[in-house]
Amino acid sequence: MQLSQLFERASALAGYRFIDVATVLGMAVPENLRRNKGWVGQLLEAALGASAGSQALQDFPELGVELKTIPLDANGKPLETTFVCTTPLLDVHQLTWETSNVRNKLQCVLWIPVDGRREVPLAERRIGTAFLWQPTAAQDAQLKADWQEHMDKIALGEVEHITAHQGEVLQLRPKAAHSRVLTDAIGPDGRIIQTLPRGFYLKTSFTAQIIAQAFPTSHFEVSHAPISR
Numbered sequence: 001m002q003l004s005q006l007f008e009r010a011s012a013l014a015g016y017r018f019i020d021v022a023t024v025l026g027m028a029v030p031e032n033l034r035r036n037k038g039w040v041g042q043l044l045e046a047a048l049g050a051s052a053g054s055q056a057l058q059d060f061p062e063l064g065v066e067l068k069t070i071p072l073d074a075n076g077k078p079l080e081t082t083f084v085c086t087t088p089l090l091d092v093h094q095l096t097w098e099t100s101n102v103r104n105k106l107q108c109v110l111w112i113p114v115d116g117r118r119e120v121p122l123a124e125r126r127i128g129t130a131f132l133w134q135p136t137a138a139q140d141a142q143l144k145a146d147w148q149e150h151m152d153k154i155a156l157g158e159v160e161h162i163t164a165h166q167g168e169v170l171q172l173r174p175k176a177a178h179s180r181v182l183t184d185a186i187g188p189d190g191r192i193i194q195t196l197p198r199g200f201y202l203k204t205s206f207t208a209q210i211i212a213q214a215f216p217t218s219h220f221e222v223s224h225a226p227i228s229r
Helices: 003-012 018-025 039-048 101-106 137-155 204-214
Strands: 066-072 082-086 109-115 131-133 170-174 183-186 192-195 198-202
Touching: 003 039, 003 109, 018 039, 039 066, 066 204, 082 101, 101 137, 109 204, 131 204, 137 170, 137 183, 198 204
Parallel strands: 066 109
Antiparallel strands: 082 198, 109 131, 170 198, 183 192
């Protein structure tokens, strides 16, 4: 599959309800996302033929493209942060931004906005207009600076002191199903400690900037672009 074909497929989904796509794929639509947080992403991965699964690759590694869904409110504002990838907590001293999984995942993203309004039943929510995004030089510099700050703290054994408030555009926070899921990390004295797994997330202020660049309009409604039919 070529990039143009992928983009054409994604664009063709615009305006369809989740139930429309799920029915074609033979997938059940959950009542809500409380226990099925990743369901929308899985639905669209299945619809577009993403091949990476849970591997540390882009969703379309043959194209170098990552797929990201982004739930929006009625004004086109992102409703939640965007998960990028899990965070390495050991053997981090040799890692660089240029070879990091964060940069790998974000070098080319196929964004698909979706209706995130909680008052709309999940099955009735619609898919928006897909768009391709690559970080500008300024955005790449912002991401790199935040990534480096977080990784420096991890290397110094300060992982448990990193909060979601830190980072201008990229935050680090726990990523686990429950508090009993622990993993190894570098402790304050250099010894191995047990802590919650961590994940990198794009802050909503950053993704709002991306949405605004893709759909530059001052009057945005969920019934219009990028969510329409």
